[in-house]
Amino acid sequence: MGAVACSMIVRGLTGHLREVVAEITPGLPSLTVTGPSEDQPHARIARVRAAVASCGWGWGWPQARVTLTISPPVGSGIEGMHDLALAVAVLAATAPATIPAPRLDGVVLLGELAPDGRLRPVRGILPAVLAARDHGRTLVIVPRESLAEAALVPVMTILGADHLGAVLAWLGGADHTLDVPAAVPAPPEFTGVDLSDVRGHYRARWALEVAAAGGHHLRLIGPPAAGLGALAQRLPGLLPRLTESESLEVRAIPSLAGTLPEGPLASITARPYVEVHHSSSARALLGSAASARPGALARAHLGVLHLESYPDLHQRTLDALRSPLDDGEVVVANRDNLLRLPCDTLAVLTSAECLCHAARDAACACPPAAKRRHRERLHRVLAERVDITIRDNPDDRGGFGEDSRETSAEVRRRVTAARTAAAARWREHGYTTNARVPSSLLRQHFPLSRTEAAPLEAALREGRITRHSADRTLAVAVTIADLRGADHPNTHDIVEALHLHGFGRP
Template identity: 45%
Template sequence: MALGRAFSVAVRGLDGHIVEIEADITSGLPGVHLVGLPDAALQESRDRVRAAITNCGSDWPQARLTLALSPATLPKMGSVYDIALAMAVMSAHGKAEWNRLEKTVLLGELALDGRVRPVKGVLPAVLAAKREGWPLVVVPVENLAEAALVHDIDVKGVRTLGQLKSWIEGKGQLEESVETPSPAPSPTADLADVIGQTQARYAVEVAAAGAHHLMLTGPPGIGKTMLAQWLPGLLPTLTESEALEVTAIHSVAGLLSGSTPLITRPPFVAPHHTSSVAAMVGGGSGMARPGAVSRAHRGVLFLDECAEIGVSVMEALRTPLEDGEIRLARRDGVARYPARFQLVLAANPCPCAPADPRDCICPGQVKRRYLGKLSGPLLDRVDLVVEMHPQLAGAFAQQEGESTAAVCQRVATARQAAAERWGPYGIRTNAEVSGSLLRKRFRLPPAVMKPLSGALDRKQISMRGADRSLRVAWTLADLAGRTSPVLEDVSTALSFRQSGGAR
């Protein structure tokens, strides 16, 4: 009897678990038996591993081979275990005890000729190996830049199975990580190019300063999409921990660029209005994959033509909007993905949406049904609502508006003030502050709260709406350089919910 062992990582959602792979060779009819809850892709690895080992000049055992992946109760998916399986087989067949193999986590898929191909989810796998105290991880060369984002753990790249075997035996070298150049900032349009729309511009600035949700309504061609696309450019660069978190999500989704793997700017995700619930919040068979809400984590989720999106899809947003994460139960377990994004909705006032509202031909019932798809509980979670109106010809002669750089400076100053105020409570932005904290430790004077109290007494807003208005009021105060909201801030915040926004 001969026994070999290697180690890899199983990624469930964004969590990784070390997997011990054992290869046992015993007398009996030749055959390969793979145990440990493998999926179809992993079952097929038997043929890939056999061909790769023989094509790189090594022998395949002509006996009964049992490959066990432990923990046995943890479902294993994908081709990430290929090179670990191959090394366990070669260790058992050669009856060799390689010290390097006992101290290394192996990740990668094998081609039939022995080449090592890249895989998804390398970043969360390396983070799991670091958390478990492993000193070294070997990954495909194409994934080396991504794996090197994790500090305090040695990472090496491999091109072929033969190269890996030589290194394990102490005879060869693997690829070392190199410094990845920072991505050049992509050219973006300037806010100064926006013609008119003072209210909408100001609402976008407030949304950026406080991480608030925003809804823009108005006829087609008025600039709703353009303003939404400029919002990410006003947001600050992601911190190191946020960048790793966002990059890990895109790694699991298989969306990372090999040349610039680290995502440092807030993502902008704009799914089509025909997207399904699974595409929006995540799904798939086996273990759920991240959807649009998770890919937009720490960035902007823009839903254009939101009145055309299915009711079930829109209602599925309510939980991630409140909790900042999404939990998806599937056959192989529960996947948990972060989903703290800024929601931006854009909609026409009616199906025909003429430039002049007087030309509308939609019956009243059709109008009510059109925007009625957006439920009250969902709209109650939107902080800023702005109704945009067509501009007259005189707008072309107006003085040029503020540039993106000037607005970015105000947004950064406001965010810094919020971070210093809420930092002791583990909060970074005004949109994340709990209602109890606002009403107790940071309670405003009755005179300042008068507009909000009146709206509550008249049942014009809910208690959740009142809390969201307070958060917007704090953002308005931060933008104005005040240490606390005044009556004007509360009134303006309330107007954004009641009448479509006013400065």
């Protein structure tokens, strides 16, 4: 006698069907498991055996030879994902008349079993359901606590259970033993921090708008009282709202990390914001291949990554940042596992101008040598990844009673229009933002006249920028042209882009 139950292997945001084949043959009681080491008969199989004995169906683990074949033989890295499939396969092979094989066709079973038969939630439910949909499956059974999360995936039938016995009853033909997702109202318009809360900072506000429109990484440098962190927090509100598919992708990453909020869930349109302290390790940014847990870079996908006090980041952390910021993807591996996750994020680097955190440069008490080393790191750290640099000195002489400050929604409309124009321009080349376009393609598409190129040539001759910086400055100039609705950057756009670049100085 045999039976087959299906679960999902989740690796990053992709997944593969996992089949559990149970064979029951006469003979002395024994158990043989063929599959990845994480599914071998130790704590997991002992837990499943206890749950089978507690399911209330009048029989326990079969007193015969039990052979479990788990394929493909690769680990998922998520503890407990396949417990329900293991138990159902064994019980369906034990009592084929009670659980007919056609009832299992097309069904994906996800969840961890407690020894008393309760079905417990696991992380990664959302990417697992997305992967099941991509493999043509239409019905997934999940723990009741994960019902709202799984229901985010459209065109899928999602059922929830709190006990193995309820799942077995449904498989036996009792259609009303499992729960269905409750209706969830549409989320309200984003009501987080708004750009209109910020007074002054005119130059920094403009830099945020350009960075958001073109996808350019930027750094903000200023005194401790400048409120650079508050500016960084408002950048996600300037980015275009997420589409439905982007929203699912953004939700899937915290689901994989086990940090998706509990309770009723709805599709989200706001961008993620992840703040990284300067003491963070490289592993905290990249994630873990062994446990399939994403790090800060992946959690900031399609949103903003704020690197606070960036000159103080450890060298290993800086090395870990470079390729993902360039490629928009995190790849981390160990001997047995490979984790690949998207990280198309906008990085904001912030730092105080000096070590003593003086409010003004004239009040700085740093020793000259220490001050020089700090400013060298301000200029050098991740400089090749940054297109915009602003030394922010907020104007404290006016603006206290100002009523004409723009809201995030007003700026977002201009940013969305600029991004739409850029996406249309680069669609055939596979790019969506100006910051991702290779320099050769950018120069080919935007040949500059002698007059337009003059500011760049002058900056190159004077050593204020490098050839690489000149190419990145052209990308920023194209973004500025997109913001004003032009098809080609003019001389004024290039001069403004040079100012935003900072002429090679922090």
